[in-house]
Amino acid sequence: PFEIVPPVAASFNDNVLIYTNGEPKQIELTVTANQKDAKGKVSLIAPETWKIEPKETNFDIKNNGGTATISFNVTPPKEQSEANLIPEITFEGQVYSNEIIKLDYVHIPLQTLVLPSKTKLVKLDIKKKGELVGYIDGAGDVIPESLEQIGYKVIRINPNDMNAASLAKFDAIVLGIRAYNMVDILKFKQTELMKYVENGGTLISQYNTNRGLVLDNLAPYKLELSRDRVTEEDAKVEFLDPQHPVLNSPNKITPKDFENWVQERGLYFSDSWAPEFTPIFAMHDKNEANSKGSLLIAKYGKGHYIYTGLSFFRQFPDAVPGAFRLFANLISIGK
16 A cells, blocks of 8 residues: 655544543653654643643654654643643654554455544533442443543443342442343343332433333333434523422533534433423424423432433543533432
8 A cells, every 4th residue: 555644643542531620630642653763842732721741842763663652741721621632743844743543444445544633621610429330331332431531430230240239339320322222131130220229229221222122111110212312413402490400419500511512412212201200301403393301310219210312422422511510410319
């Protein structure tokens, strides 16, 4: 393959860096040389409210294809903020800010992409209650890693081994997307999850498709799933019960928390539920009927059962602040 690539490139180890307090975090940048004896300087560019140390550092890479890993300390501003962190490599009088990505799969030719290198910085104004979250894998999302970034300890649960007693230590249990479509053992373990809720736990079930469910009853009360969704990521969100605890504690949720969502609001909302459930939001795409089934919360025994079709699994990788604040409220409910 004949490839035209820059003589030096840079890539971050982290795509997103989330801050929940004013403490600095270390971020690593890997500089790659595409020729021998590459010497130069590298710095990171961000808005002035973000403090970066050192301002600049040198690199000296002897071999073609060699790398150097450089560490910087990045301190956030006091207020909530979002910014892109961009590398600038000064080499032989030119400035480079790209990374090289190789797509290497059996079914296609090798593809080499030269793209702008950046990582997203987010300072969150967020509060949370509880510390320990259990997570049951579904079809795959980054919920555990994302919750750890905002200070939760997350333990992956093997559903084969779980019972109400082993679950009691968790402040909340989160089911991965489509868990009730993917994890057959849940048809036999659902009673243990319901006992956990009845004893005071919080169970958060993310979206499932309405076909191919491993059991009929997802919740302790009637809850039917539909194909309702809101694909316009900026669709207006109406607050149906502004005084509900999930909108007020520990974070005050406002329409601002639904700004800058990506790809969609959510999918596979419920369209029919028992009166024990409280719908929290109403939303709709243009020229579509209003849907109130994106987030439903019911008290069961001493605990809470939550079903949500909101696309947290899309918002977390893009570090959307409002999605983190709302999810922290879900985990914190009842505490």
